[in-house]
Amino acid sequence: MSPDAIRELARHFPGRWDHHYIAAKIKSDPLYEAVLAEFRESELPLLDLGCGLGLLAFFLRHNGLGFPILSLDYDQRKILEARRVAGELGLERLDFEHHDAREGLPAHQGNVSILDILQFFKPAEQQLLLTEAAERVAPGGKLVIRSGLRDRSLRFRITVAGDLFAKWTFWMKAAPVYYPGREDFEQALSDHGRLSISPLWGGTPFNNHLIVLTKATAG
Numbered sequence: 001m002s003p004d005a006i007r008e009l010a011r012h013f014p015g016r017w018d019h020h021y022i023a024a025k026i027k028s029d030p031l032y033e034a035v036l037a038e039f040r041e042s043e044l045p046l047l048d049l050g051c052g053l054g055l056l057a058f059f060l061r062h063n064g065l066g067f068p069i070l071s072l073d074y075d076q077r078k079i080l081e082a083r084r085v086a087g088e089l090g091l092e093r094l095d096f097e098h099h100d101a102r103e104g105l106p107a108h109q110g111n112v113s114i115l116d117i118l119q120f121f122k123p124a125e126q127q128l129l130l131t132e133a134a135e136r137v138a139p140g141g142k143l144v145i146r147s148g149l150r151d152r153s154l155r156f157r158i159t160v161a162g163d164l165f166a167k168w169t170f171w172m173k174a175a176p177v178y179y180p181g182r183e184d185f186e187q188a189l190s191d192h193g194r195l196s197i198s199p200l201w202g203g204t205p206f207n208n209h210l211i212v213l214t215k216a217t218a219g
């Protein structure tokens with residue numbers, strides 16, 4: 001996204017914290033470009049779990065991807081903000097709903113994204129969420145996850161500190177509970193399709209990885 005486009009999107013979020021967060025996040029984090037690259041060739045509907053302020057949906061629309069997007073988050077304030085901004089921008093086929101992903105997922109067949117939320121789930125809840133998400137991926141579709149990966153690196157320790165800071169500043173409602181390791185993704189997902197796990201930290205100090213499950217096309 002160009003600096004002007006980032007400024008224009010951030011302008012729709014008048015709260016000082018949201019405004020600066022959005023501008024800094026899109027500029028510094030390679031996340032949304034990476035997810036865009038995964039979904040660029042797809043026309044399948046997307047289910048985005050733990051969508052926050054809806055940045056992924058706005059970013060994909062800005063880059064010309066027009067498939068329907070249902071974005072869920074259990075933070076009602078963020079859902080209301082995202083809905084308001086989608087209305088202001090006149091974006092269609094974008095829905096934002098208040099929903100706790102620990103209470104099961106809605107019916108869906110398409111692509112699924114889970115970006116930076118797994119650390120708020122207990123291990124058993126993560127396994128259930130990953131399984132339910134994988135079951136909602138259509139043939140030829142993808143489940144795209146970004147997560148800090150539990151390992152022995154300094155990056156991992158910085159990731160934990162960053163999430164604790166987000167809780168301390170009340171940006172996140174919850175403190176991190178458990179970071180999945182490579183083996184947790186393999187256990188939940190490898191029976192559902194092809195799994196790839198690769199670093200995605202860009203210029204950040206965090207131990208972020210992109211985890212992509214690709215389902216074979218039907219037939």
Ligand SMILES: C[S@@+](CC[C@H](N)C(=O)[O-])C[C@H]1O[C@@H](n2cnc3c(N)ncnc32)[C@H](O)[C@@H]1O
Binds near residue numbers: 055056075099
């Ligand atoms: C770090 S933010 C990531 C936001 C968004 N995925 C992104 O990357 O731009 C994590 C989000 O997950 C949401 N979240 C955490 N636990 C959740 C749950 N059980 N159900 C739904 N959303 C949840 C939080 O409210 C927060 O908005």
